[in-house]
Amino acid sequence: MRYINANDILPKELVEKLQDFIQGEYIYIPAIKDQHKNWGELSGFRKEIDRRNSEIIQAYNSGNSIQELAESYCLSVYAIRKIIYNK
Template sequence: MKYVNAKAILPDALLKELQDYIQGGYIYVPASPRQRKRWGELSGYRIELHRRNCKILQEYSNGFTIEDLANKYCLSVYTIRKIIYQK
């Protein structure tokens, strides 16, 4: 997270109001719930995992064994089972 000087982004009236509460300290301003991203959405990893899981399901339906898939994708047998039986 990058720190930003409040003087550079806030109107003078708001800055003076904040100074009544805190001076020279740090304030964390959380994002509003509608702007929050779910895990992996910002980096694109969520989509990457979804594609991988779809490939695993397809290969399983084409005859690959759970053990073969675990070796191919470097995942545990337990994880492959969770992917296959999630739906």
């Protein structure tokens, strides 16, 4: 999450009204419920992780051992097991 200066995006009148309640502090404005994005959706990292996990499962089903996959993907044996057995 990055911080944005209210003066850069909000009308002056709204900034002044907000200053009646809070000044010089951070405020979190949640997304509208239907518009909330899950972790990694905006950056595309979620898709990248899903693709990697699919590759790991496919490699395991093709005969690669959990230890080999852990070394190949620089993950722990525990992480590889979670990927394989939770899908």
